Amino acid sequence: MLNEIHFADIAEIIGELNLTEATYIIKLLDSEKTSEALMELEEDFRERILENLSAKEIAEELEEMDTDDAADVIAELPDELAEEVIAEIEDEKHAEDIKELLSYGEDTAGGLMAKELVRVKETWTIAGCVREMRRQAKNVTRVHSIYVVDKEDKLKGRLSLKDLLTAPTKAQISDVYIPKVDFVDVDTEGEEVARVMQKYDLEAIPVVDHEGVLVGRVTIDDIVDFIKDEAEKDYQLAAGISQDVEADDSVLELTRARLPWLILGLFGGLGSVFIMEGFEDALAKYKELFFFTPLIAAMAGNVGVQSSAIIVQGLANDVVKGSLFNRLVKEISLSLISGITLGILVILFGLIIGMEMDFSLTIAISMLCVIIVAALIGTFVPIILDKRGIDPAIATGPFITTSNDIFGIFLFFYIAKLMLQF
Amino acid sequence: MLNEIHFADIAEIIGELNLTEATYIIKLLDSEKTSEALMELEEDFRERILENLSAKEIAEELEEMDTDDAADVIAELPDELAEEVIAEIEDEKHAEDIKELLSYGEDTAGGLMAKELVRVKETWTIAGCVREMRRQAKNVTRVHSIYVVDKEDKLKGRLSLKDLLTAPTKAQISDVYIPKVDFVDVDTEGEEVARVMQKYDLEAIPVVDHEGVLVGRVTIDDIVDFIKDEAEKDYQLAAGISQDVEADDSVLELTRARLPWLILGLFGGLGSVFIMEGFEDALAKYKELFFFTPLIAAMAGNVGVQSSAIIVQGLANDVVKGSLFNRLVKEISLSLISGITLGILVILFGLIIGMEMDFSLTIAISMLCVIIVAALIGTFVPIILDKRGIDPAIATGPFITTSNDIFGIFLFFYIAKLMLQF
Known part of the structure; x- marks a missing residue:
């Protein structure tokens, strides 16, 4: 029955169960479903469930997650287990990406971003771009924007889906893309990323490294969580509560x-x-x-x-x-x-x-x-x-x-x- | 010079000016630019600028705004002026839509939603749909999802851009659309809309009336503002501040x-x-x-x-x-x-x-x-x-x-x- 319902609802149900039952459900269902449900759980309950899984089982869950979520989960694990889990991830590219994300500070653009995005080279044609996009889009939950890079993968601009739909198929990307694009650096503070995205009403922002190479993107849903967490932290500090606690904590x-x-x-x-x-x-x-x-x-x-x-x-x-x-x-x-x-x-x-x-x-x-x-x-x-x-x-x-x-x-x-x- | 820069930056510059200078800039620049900049200003400063504009000038700004923003601006005006302004709006459909939005409670889905969205009928083909979409998309800043309705305009489901790109052009919408779609009622409380959108990680949610007819959609950027406002209100109440004030208020x-x-x-x-x-x-x-x-x-x-x-x-x-x-x-x-x-x-x-x-x-x-x-x-x-x-x-x-x-x-x-x- 659970296979039929939305992962957010599964998470809500799991949240009501005890640890043994919750672990059983996680092991029983498809990783595709449970990986998303796991991300919706309270952090400490998720940690306790993961303690009951083997490194291989955790790795299977991570395979299905976006890189940013996977990196968040690994950051919660004890160091030794974290290394074991990374070694168990079969998709080497995915494991590389997660390791890269772990190398950035938690509250920086690098720590908030996901590696999943759609990138096209400025030298491609619209037709080639659509082909390539379909391939890349499989791994990307929401497309938002298509980022245009040069041959060294440096961010040049973006392309809207609307442009893609309306441009002649033989046109070259370099003729139709929008060279103005907001971006942030991997080291930009999360607060600043939130400010820029809110100011310019962005739903996703590309992240570049120190050489200007496109390395990831931050999406608005991560920023919503960030804004909420920040507001809650300030509220708790004002009330004299020094760590992030909830009414249902011990x-x-x-x-x-x-x-x-x-x-x-x-x-x-x-x-x-x-x-x-x-x-x-x-x-x-x-x-x-x-x-x-x-x-x-x-x-x-x-x-x-x-x-x-x-x-x-x-x-x-x-x-x-x-x-x-x-x-x-x-x-x-x-x-x-x-x-x-x-x-x-x-x-x-x-x-x-x-x-x-x-x-x-x-x-x-x-x-x-x-x-x-x-x-x-x-x-x-x-x-x-x-x-x-x-x-x-x-x-x-x-x-x-x-x-x-x-x-x-x-x-x-x-x-x-x-x-x-x- | 201002014509070249982003509306959010124009708003920041206007925010630093005195009332006479700000009004001058608003009158000088294109409504297309200033309408968006106006929405980024502090509410009370915007009100004071609008007091210096004629009903016709305000109507011109509103023509360029999305319906939800236009309704918000009108709600801030004195009743008599509001009616005058609505009468001055040339696009009758736009004026109708704004009047409809004004009839809903401020903090309900109806009050938060915009009328702009892309809707297609379930009986259309993919090719017809793409044609119609291009026409509708002109008025919609961001597409997010394409909503599928029956012949009575009742919400049936949604279509992702990915599906649209990959389906055969002769297929009928009813064969490819996703019948599962989250939606809210016009009377749903803003807090509940925010909760649903956060829970299911939605970037837009369709809004239906009591007969199930699709009447608008709420986008995540409005909800981000809503979440922030709510958090700030709670924070201020906890600190003993009873209205929404800012450090720079009088x-x-x-x-x-x-x-x-x-x-x-x-x-x-x-x-x-x-x-x-x-x-x-x-x-x-x-x-x-x-x-x-x-x-x-x-x-x-x-x-x-x-x-x-x-x-x-x-x-x-x-x-x-x-x-x-x-x-x-x-x-x-x-x-x-x-x-x-x-x-x-x-x-x-x-x-x-x-x-x-x-x-x-x-x-x-x-x-x-x-x-x-x-x-x-x-x-x-x-x-x-x-x-x-x-x-x-x-x-x-x-x-x-x-x-x-x-x-x-x-x-x-x-x-x-x-x-x-x-």
């Missing part, structure tokens, strides 16, 4: 991803204990200051996370333009508006519950300062990290909230001390 | 998106002021309890955001399976492991700074309870919202941190009161 995996950030938060909290002990003298006269610290910490945290989230997204989408000074002015005016509004609310609250005016004012003004500093930290920490080539998303979430908690509470007490003179 | 727009969440946080903070006033009696004997409140609030917030982020992502990716009871057990074991580890660290810290053991223990145990409750709130609030058809992402960020601050601080003092008996 308790241990989830703990490993979450606990480090909680420990960071704990140290931050212990830091604020020290700060408050330092201002202990104020406790007798201004105990309400201590009741307001969670509010100040929450404000500092919220403002900081908002600012950093906007900057992190802006950096990712390349819209953070203009000088740092302009950004400084903008963040300060923004925090002034928010801070003054919130300050007025605090003073109104003070009037209602009958707090003394100078005390309400102290809280409102020191909160305003905390908000400005929190916005600046939230804005400039990601910008500085980005300038130094570090992923700015790391600076969002618990990192910003924790450091803003400490700075915020210290600043709050310090300004209160100046104003109330204790 | 101070006022940014304030409007951020201030409501800060006010929510302020009320939460004021709530915790009341709670602490309620436990004021403990101040004389256990003032350190008050120094620890920012730590407790931070822990409650961090744990809550982690739990809700994992659930929100899990719900989006459809991996939250199994009973609510299993999830309960999982979250409790997870928080027990984290809470006990963090509790031990607090006790060690207490030993180092010389806190009394029963006081350290009180803090450790009440923190453990706070962490468990925070994890449960973070997990179940999004699940409940999702069950009621509300976007669970709203529950992340400031909402969870603020409510967990209040619950956490109350629980902390309440348990401390029970244990220390003040």
Whole structure:
């Protein structure tokens, strides 16, 4: 029954089974079907299934996969097994291609691309091209574009299927091809590949090596996964989750991803204990200051996370333009508006519950300062990290909230001390 | 000079200009070029440029756009102007198509689809089909798939370009087409369309009306934008930003998106002021309890955001399976492991700074309870919202941190009161 249904549905069914049943199904069905289903499974479940297969059985699955998928699977295997599996692949060209892909960095165009594509030489005729295309297209799931190369395999341009259908059969490729073609280098970062493909609405982009030789192509479906993974990673970092985990991962995996950030938060909290002990003298006269610290910490945290989230997204989408000074002015005016509004609310609250005016004012003004500093930290920490080539998303979430908690509470007490003179 | 370069680059240049210059460029260049560049601009900048154009000029731009883009632009215009613009469109079929698209919900397959596609009747021959295809393909930027319909225009299946190239020219379409084809209904939610296209790795999906008549198709580039927008919206909600804003938006727009969440946080903070006033009696004997409140609030917030982020992502990716009871057990074991580890660290810290053991223990145990409750709130609030058809992402960020601050601080003092008996 399974032979009749789509591989993505088979993958969904296998995902619901236990390991023994899943392995049985994989061994039972045709590699043509299971190789695609395997690629749709959760990475860790796939790894566990592959552990139950022999090197030869894994090699059979890989024979049916596109080179980029096959390389991804091999990269997940232990080194020794990986070599054994490659040696078992019968199609030598396929094995060569996979080895080549493994030599590129995981998040580069080289690591994302597949070797499967349709290439034609500029000296061919349209008729020869159609013949050759039919032969090559067997190995290529989707054609997208036909790439035109010179006799040294250097990328010259592309040919659309529409052109191929409408050109006279005796015309030479060099007369009809489009010499303008976007391409990326094997070393181009995945993020940049995603940006170029989105900007120019491309569904596939050719990849060349340092000599300009066409070596592969990246298709939009790999980029969709890449964009999703990137967005999920940023989201998880903002929430304080340090590895790629899912709701259905084990308790241990989830703990490993979450606990480090909680420990960071704990140290931050212990830091604020020290700060408050330092201002202990104020406790007798201004105990309400201590009741307001969670509010100040929450404000500092919220403002900081908002600012950093906007900057992190802006950096990712390349819209953070203009000088740092302009950004400084903008963040300060923004925090002034928010801070003054919130300050007025605090003073109104003070009037209602009958707090003394100078005390309400102290809280409102020191909160305003905390908000400005929190916005600046939230804005400039990601910008500085980005300038130094570090992923700015790391600076969002618990990192910003924790450091803003400490700075915020210290600043709050310090300004209160100046104003109330204790 | 601009006429020679890619529309995406023109859009980038226009994005750097002021409104007068941008409008001038749009009026100067060919609509064929500017219509595509307009679609690449920021929504609000495009709106302001269009305000400077006459209904006739806007209509000329729309003539060159695909129907889905044209409908998006019209949806942004004031109602009266929109009608004027539609009346000015010369190509009546194009105007009809745009009006049809405007009648569907924005985030449904109907709202996402374009009317441009290549359709062939099952009774045609391959030769007739190629002839017809060449005619239709002029209006279709990318062909992807050829859709096969019966004489009532009902979707029957699809034909790949490969099949078209290899089949004998006299064969009838009905003999060679693939009757299995994924499709969606005009009312299908955008999220579901994205899920289906990703699951089956589709680059385009046909859309049918309630009678099964082929009315349009959604292409992967629209879905890439959709996936990105969705991910960005969730990310911004988690960071406490309530509308779609960018780093380069005006101070006022940014304030409007951020201030409501800060006010929510302020009320939460004021709530915790009341709670602490309620436990004021403990101040004389256990003032350190008050120094620890920012730590407790931070822990409650961090744990809550982690739990809700994992659930929100899990719900989006459809991996939250199994009973609510299993999830309960999982979250409790997870928080027990984290809470006990963090509790031990607090006790060690207490030993180092010389806190009394029963006081350290009180803090450790009440923190453990706070962490468990925070994890449960973070997990179940999004699940409940999702069950009621509300976007669970709203529950992340400031909402969870603020409510967990209040619950956490109350629980902390309440348990401390029970244990220390003040």
